[in-house]
Amino acid sequence: MDTRFFTTWIEGIAKAVAENREHLTALDAAIGDADHGANLDRGFTAVREALAAAPPDSPGKALTLTGTTLIRKVGGASGPLYGTAFRQMGSVLGSAPDVTPSDLATALEAAVAGVRKLGGATEGDKTLLDALAPAAGALRRAVQNGTKTEDALDAALTAAREGARATIPLQARKGRASYLGERSIGHEDPGAASTVLILAALRDAAGG
Ligand code: ADP
Ligand code: MG
Numbered sequence: 001m002d003t004r005f006f007t008t009w010i011e012g013i014a015k016a017v018a019e020n021r022e023h024l025t026a027l028d029a030a031i032g033d034a035d036h037g038a039n040l041d042r043g044f045t046a047v048r049e050a051l052a053a054a055p056p057d058s059p060g061k062a063l064t065l066t067g068t069t070l071i072r073k074v075g076g077a078s079g080p081l082y083g084t085a086f087r088q089m090g091s092v093l094g095s096a097p098d099v100t101p102s103d104l105a106t107a108l109e110a111a112v113a114g115v116r117k118l119g120g121a122t123e124g125d126k127t128l129l130d131a132l133a134p135a136a137g138a139l140r141r142a143v144q145n146g147t148k149t150e151d152a153l154d155a156a157l158t159a160a161r162e163g164a165r166a167t168i169p170l171q172a173r174k175g176r177a178s179y180l181g182e183r184s185i186g187h188e189d190p191g192a193a194s195t196v197l198i199l200a201a202l203r204d205a206a207g208g
């Protein structure tokens with residue numbers, strides 16, 4: 001996977017976030033402050049502009065620029081959290097021109113660790129971690145089994161989807177939704193839903 005693969009992924013996220021802006025906002029309206037779609041759309045629009053203004057020459061640089069831009073442009077919880085996730089991935093990949101599926105699994109694991117450290121959440125707290133952590137785990141297992149890239153990314157996407165769906169019956173223990181206590185039960189976490197879009201764009205970038 002080369003720089004082009006990663007810029008295709010990031011462009012795909014920007015497109016998916018724009019298309020699903022209202023859906024993400026509706027999810028956040030139920031258990032938050034109705035800005036998750038707007039936050040991410042603003043962030044990834046700025047990311048698109050940043051990539052166009054200074055085309056990165058390695059996968060790691062593309063991811064680091066994405067993370068830095070999200071941190072700069074998104075005020076909500078999701079900006080620093082996703083920003084950290086992308087910066088961690090960029091940092092793991094360094095300036096290598098090509099990334100193996102195993103490298104990508106290591107990068108996603110670093111993203112999970114970064115989100116965990118910054119946000120203090122664990123799985124089951126009804127956050128984006130509930131989609132991201134299973135996706136990283138599924139990718140790692142698929143890579144260890146020698147699964148081909150498209151199928152490994154399919155497995156990661158499926159795990160993210162299942163993780164996001166599993167947030168519905170949970171009570172939120174982190175972020176704004178936690179202020180609602182038991183009233184947060186019965187709604188999908190907006191950040192888990194946007195993580196599914198990110199993993200779907202990753203799967204799409206692999207084609208096949
Ligand atoms: P805000 O809550 O500041 O309005 P957003 O609406 O953009 O920010 O993002 C909300 C999402 O951020 C939540 O749905 C949840 O997935 C994620 N989130 C919030 N706090 C945390 C945390 N401490 N750790 C991990 N994810 C979190
Ligand atoms: Mg919000």
Ligand code: MG
Pocket residue numbers: 033035076077
């Ligand atoms: Mg907000």
